[in-house]
Amino acid sequence: MHMTSRERFLKTMRYQKTDRVPYFEEGIRKDVIKAWRTQGLTKTAELSEMFSTDRREEIEVDLEPRPKLKKWPASRNELNVLRKSLDPDDSRRLPGKWSQRVRTWRSRDHMLMLRVHRGFFLSMGVYGWDRFSEVIRLLIKDTKLMREALAIQGEFAARMAERVLAEVEVDAAVFSEPIGGNDGPLLSPKMYEEFVLTSYQPVLDVLNRYGIETIILRTFANARILIPSILKWGFNCLWGCEVNIEAMDYRDLRREFGPKLRLIGGIDLDALRRDKEAIRREVEDKVPPLLAGGGYVPLADGRVRADVPFENYVYYRKLLEKVTRAGMG
């Protein structure tokens, strides 16, 4: 039974039998490859040929205001500027060579996901302290303004998703939430539901209308206490990146939330930085029980950077293949 990467991902997320689990690459950048070339990765060697790898592609539509805002809204008058800068019909918002890409995607055999939202903080223009504290003040002092601003972003994101989904059948949708704390989210579950998830509703409606089965929250913070909320709103997959791995142990999440929460990631990147024994413990302890439960894509919990020795990475990938193939029986 040989499957394409796409079939493998879809069946994994449906808890169906697969030939093996999907193996995604951890977003390895050129500087890492350059460092590894001095550590034993030969000039002509390609990682995707050295290890079993499932191709994953992400459609990144431009969700930023156009033109860039000189000032993000802090009053009702300024909301119109935000609204006007978020035109979903602007053709520049789609990736280049769009028509050609759409044709290619129709006959693809790899997994394709659509990033539908950049998360609460980035969509409110938070890149540093000044805007962060302004947004926090608005959340408490001018809830109406904050709801309206989020609704503008939510509607815009929904229209953008619709533009893509009318032409392309994607395998998953991703909401990203890159700003948060290591020990917990910055907002309470109540506030997250009241403001953020409410504003996602138009996007979720579009995803449901187009039958997108896997709806992922990709978080860069410890979002554990938000999980009941996201499940309630229709998310069904968590992808935790660069989080406090002890607080977000996927084995605990699986015990607590069962099969309604699919999981991507969960392997501590720190183990790859350390040594083979740490990698062995991490992979052998965590992966088999998650694999047995299904609905799981094993992956390091973040981007592999140059501080991971090439030798460790090779050991990790080989061990992951060995452990997962054994786990599949």
Next chain:
Amino acid sequence: MEAKAIIDAVLDFDQEKTAQLVRALLDQGVDALKILDQALIAAMDEVGRQFSTGDFFVPEMLMAAEAMHAGLEVLGPHLARSDIKAKGTIVIGTVKGDNHDIGKNLVAMMLECAGYRVIDLGVNVSKGKFLAAAKKYQAHIVALSALLTTTLAEMEAVVADVRAKGGSRLKTLVGGAPVTASFAAGIGADGYSPDAAGAVSVVRSLISA
């Protein structure tokens, strides 16, 4: 003294009322230091407690801190006249290679609210600047923040520098998204906190040690 009313005003994020109540107590002749310790700092202790129990999150913490600051502004000139010393001095910054300031600023804000003098060096701060500032301001603690995993090595280098050249009185406190308790212990940091509210407790114990 009506400390409870001020504490309630801070917990209600009411800047105007906090300032008004502080002014009223000063008018009654209540000692400024007493107002600071028993009302304003006590309010922020309660904020820290509610943060640790999960009743408050960052928005509530920040708004309470702003209310507390409104009271502090009224109190400021009276404290200066009384020649009241801060509870300690903390030099804080985000390490070199890292431009993220949100976590660092939250910690600085909570430390100020707890009565410490905070020297904020900003972001992308090189190793030598931490030690130089610590010596210049006779700091008790150098507090380091990092968000990127790639800058953890820089954090380790600063901690080593402070340990080697800062003298036994100068302590280090580390935090930030990729920083864990075990990492902090591994690089020889004196303290670690996973969040801004917790940093206040760690600073208290480091300074009193």
